[in-house]
Amino acid sequence: MTPRVRIGIMGCADIARRRMLPAMAAADDIEVVAVASRTGPPAEELAGAYQCRPVTGYDGLLALPEVDAVYVPLPLALHSRWVEAALHAGKHVLVEKPLTADPGETRRLLDLASSRGLVLMENVMFVHHHRHDAVRRLLERGAIGELRSFHADFTVPRLPDQDIRYQPELGGGALWDVGLYPVRAAMHFLGDDLEVVGAVLGASPGRRVDTAGAVLLRRGGVTAQLTFGLEHAYASRYQLCGSTGRIRVDRAFAPPADHVPVIRVDSGGNSREIRLAPDDQVRNSLRAFTAAVRARKADDAVVHSCIRQADLLALVSEGGSWK
Template sequence: MTLRFGILGCADIARRRVAPALLALPGVELVAVASRTPGRASAFADEFGCAPTTYTALLNRPDVDAVYLPLPPALHAEWTEAALLAGKHVLVEKPITPSADTARALVWLAEERGLVLRENFMFPHHRQHHTVRDAMRAGLLGRVRSLSAEFGIPARPDGDIRYDAALAGGALVDLGCYPLRLAQFLFGDGITVRDAELYSTPAHGVDLIGRVTLSCPDSVTATIHFHLGGDYVNEYTVRGESRSIRVERAFTPPADWTPRLTLTDGAGLVAPAHDQVTAALADFATACRDPHSDHSKRAAAIRTTELLDDIRAAAGWALTTVR
């Protein structure tokens, strides 16, 4: 059965990564793309051979089974709800929503209607993280003591949505959620927030720098850092009693990059090159053919939003969005 996709929004990630992967994926068809700006939708549609349309018209199309939604975080709830009510499976950019209450409501709606709702964290589909987790479980590092992870990017141009508090911008939602979800991937959803700090500047109404300490099962401590503005950093280290393992290009590796995971005693583990974008989309398409199999991923998505709420509470930071 062919899964017919529509894309709700012409974000850069949709054009650079997701649309090309959809075109290359067997059993998947890209049918339509929507934008609030007709010219953007037309240009996108011409590039990828699909139909240009509006948001509402796309959701009303009977030839669209699933929707990819790369809109700003504060718009996720509104348009995810609309897509689910229209009977569409939804792949929404991470996080599913910026806060837990709306995430729970959307998950409940998806379950009630027998639809797949998944947030588009791609990195857990890369085999390098499975290699790390397998090494941890096999005792290769000895007893695991800590995780240190960091994701940061240089400053963005003025007007970037990441600087817009009304759209739930900021470093935590855009970047900090990656090492947060990594901690969930490695240690499970039982992690809790021990303390957190979020910092801004007088010129910005969003958080630009953050540090979070998490308590994980088996007395493991995870420390995550993230920043919007500064050097590009994208790595993590898992430390054990006997050895540690370091992962570079952790969250956004190119499809043709072969990771070498470095151990502190000079040894290394090689994970195969892997296209995490295609893998994530293929896994979503598989779930759409059996929606009731997706419960664990929905639970992890809710837990991520609960942890985001806990981080803001620990840092004394209020979330301001349009909803």
């Protein structure tokens, strides 16, 4: 029997509560051994629900010898400090996206993990859903002819005013939260060597971070037009337009595990829907992480995509006009 990866949770963020901890508890190759929080009560409450050990303080979690790996769902501004501390403590790390907001820092942490024989993986879950591989196969078979353009949108309704995504000191902003998804999707279908042609970031009145943005990328003659925002009607979709047709995907980035994914293909005057079996991208992301931990090495392609994504997001951040 394959030994379980013993994971400690660094923080009681909403995504840990709603998605990650339930998936970890259901996994046959993971044991949740501890939950840590800055103060005692949140860790005690969450640890009690999963019958594991509560820990006050993140340093205390890293000191536990029974913890093989940590999951870090902390605000972006805290990622670098605690990822580095975890690596120095000899722990593998699964960290919420993005790893950092600085490409140089992202490279440094990935190099540190590699030098210590540890896995550092960014938790970009949607790329692990099988629908996107099915779309790739359609493209490769010429279902819409030659690819001409890619369009993607990820927008969410207004958040509570106290939400950390509105706080610049914690690494808030639409780009780092929802903007990452369409950028990564463009990489997924067009390749990593994308050029940033233009970008604009904007803030709603009274906000201290960007709450919306648009990006134009290109690879050769193929363009990618991306939009994202924190105070919009919900949208989670992408579209690939080719010389003879188009492929459309809705509920693209955060579908629940029981969602029946649909791919819509329009070509030659005909439309068809391809319905796939449900897939659990949270479970799949965790499986990719635990497989890397057992091998004690992150996949080279995954590391490269993390670095290139950091480069692109930084260019968008620098090129966008903030008003």
